[in-house]
Amino acid sequence: MKSRNIHIISKTTRIISFLLIYSLQFNNNCNAADFDFTPNLQKAYSEVFKLRVQAGRELLTKENPKNPFRIYVEDFADMAELINSENEKQYEKLLSKEDERLEAIEDLDEKSPYNRFLRAEIKLHWALIKIRFGHEVKAGYNVIQAYKLLEENQKLFPSFLPSLKSLGCLHVLIGSVPDKQRWIPKLLGLRGNIQLGMNELRSAAKDKVWGTEARFCTTFIQAYVLKYDAKQNTEMLQFVDSQSDNMNINMVATAISLKDNRTEQAIELLKKTPKDANYLYFPIFELYKAETQLFKGNYPQAVSSYQTYLRNFKGQTFLKDTHYKLFLCHWLLGDEKKTKLYLSKINEGGNTIAESDKAAQKFYENFQKTKTLPSKALVKLRLLFDGGYFEEAQQELSTLSEKSFTNTKDQAEFNYRAGRIFQKLNQLDKAISYFERSVAITGSQEWSFAPNSALQLGYIQQQKGQKNKAKAHFEQAIAYKNHEYKTSIDNKARAALTEMGY
16 A cells, blocks of 8 residues: 555656746745845845845845745755756755754744745745655655645635745646546645636736746746647747846746747747856756757757757756757768767666656667667658748648658658648648547557647647537547656646636
């Protein structure tokens, strides 16, 4: 039974972990004597949130070490640095700080809503840190404890916006868990509801203190859990412009742009990224630069940025994906020696916490089984699409057909890629026929093309008002097992079903 519980906690943690980093701000209307959120501490928090971590730490030295807000901001700063560096020795050194800080706050005024809220936030910080360092079960316990503290706080102080904002994020994430897995959070006492969570975030967005953070969280959730459209993209760009000195917001906006096939937009955002020495250096920006060059077909420039990431990042995240991308670049450049080198490196290091790393590892393992590389034509088609160059992708597509490929997997991928291209060009009837063909060809194979196609069919039919057909396809997307994008596809399908009232 114990091993089953551990499995449940680990699985739940995977489902909701990726958004915890954004539950990080709190109200400044503090009345209890123990909780003094001074203007200087507010400034320190703001600096850390913008990723000017050292400036924030310097401001903290002027405050009483026992002030719970100083304790909280120190914890926030530690989290930002640990997640960025993935420094194992520093992690071991700081691990005891979690309990020390929680005990220091717990002993303070229990009548203050900040007592439970700050403890919950510290637990969420350390949940994310533990996930990054591969301790998912321990992180799962943190999430459960934090959730229960926040729920209790909301019952005791229903108008306290910080709890409302943090619970909003968790309610959306837990509410996006697919039907067949909903017993897991229920068993653990976690309650989720997408509409409730979004309403909570919208309420928090009206607050003069919490408005920016709530909007930040809403944008992230919309892009990574729900649906993201042109209107929301415009609002995100306006948000970035209004916070031009905030590297954190710029970083997330760049990631969303790349995810949403907006390479040219990502390039412009990278130009606006704050670059002076006051900001913490984030190697992830090197990956963003590399991605923009890869999508544009500038492979030597992409190689340079990927290698810069490898030189400057000492952790394990995105290593497999980076080596996979370096393999792609050299393969497309025709450098056989480096192609073999980077193909082998996919299996030599890094972890598989991120879906892109998981996909890279699966690519390597499939190659070892089949000794067959994918079609270069399909790879180029995918890169053009991923970059948002849809008309160029359509031109490449016009030179191909299903008969251009001899194996079933390539045929399934061709139809999926064609469907996505025509979907983006708003030629929906063509897109539907290609998606349906991809599903038919895939059959019971553990490829991601069929669940992805089913998800997109659901979106198209939802757009057309064909509610029953959309429901069937979202459920079909969830039913596929063991593909590398299962978590994200299931979350999106579940969210769409909830939006339609199922």
